[in-house]
Amino acid sequence: xxxxxxxxxxxxxxxxxxxxxxxxxxxxxxxxxxxxxxxxxxxxxxxxxxxxxxxxxxxxxxxxxxxxxxxxxxxxxxxxxxxxxxxxxxxxxxxxxxxxxxxxxxxxxxxxxxxxx
Amino acid sequence: xxxxxxxxxxxxxxxxxxxxxxxxxxxxxxxxxxxxxxxxxxxxxxxxxxxxxxxxxxxxxxxxxxxxxxxxxxxxxxxxxxxxxxxxxxxxxxxxxxxxxxxxxxxxxxxxxxxxxxxxx
Numbered sequence: 001x002x003x004x005x006x007x008x009x010x011x012x013x014x015x016x017x018x019x020x021x022x023x024x025x026x027x028x029x030x031x032x033x034x035x036x037x038x039x040x041x042x043x044x045x046x047x048x049x050x051x052x053x054x055x056x057x058x059x060x061x062x063x064x065x066x067x068x069x070x071x072x073x074x075x076x077x078x079x080x081x082x083x084x085x086x087x088x089x090x091x092x093x094x095x096x097x098x099x100x101x102x103x104x105x106x107x108x109x110x111x112x113x114x115x116x117x
Numbered sequence: 118x119x120x121x122x123x124x125x126x127x128x129x130x131x132x133x134x135x136x137x138x139x140x141x142x143x144x145x146x147x148x149x150x151x152x153x154x155x156x157x158x159x160x161x162x163x164x165x166x167x168x169x170x171x172x173x174x175x176x177x178x179x180x181x182x183x184x185x186x187x188x189x190x191x192x193x194x195x196x197x198x199x200x201x202x203x204x205x206x207x208x209x210x211x212x213x214x215x216x217x218x219x220x221x222x223x224x225x226x227x228x229x230x231x232x233x234x235x236x237x238x
Binding site: 045 | 163227
């Protein structure tokens, strides 16, 4: 079974600092990769996704992620965080070996990001 | 705005009672809905996949008789926690998948509800 690992449970930054959240998955086949964000009291929202093509994916709110197949990684980055980025971030993977559009999502443990003004 | 509505958002009940959680797809007809459970500091764990008009598919280790799922219409799925006990206390999240051809709604794998905080005393 595939698994997703997020390296840090809680990251604390000051505004304008750069952000990188690690995500590794354990599946050797074709995968689709996602980052979700959950703001306090709100539902999970899709930040960005990778299906194929350019491994550097740009998402909403200035976030981007890079798929490195050889490292089984899909790290999330933002050059300069804002206080409003305070939230929990989840990396997720879909096994696309079956060739269907969407299979089951497997989530990482989540990383809480706290940004101090 | 919200694409998937989940109700209630928070429920406290006594041990032994049954609790029903509703998940509604507001903007599209969801042929498939999912139910997740999230423990503190842990990932979302898929409990079951619910297809409209058919029996839910439960993940390994999830008790079918404990967590009853009904997906009677294309916009509504319910999760009933039967004879709930304190160990069932958790955060339950539903999501809905739009079929192909629904534009924005089909452009991502699932749309999530806000979750239900269940506390069993």
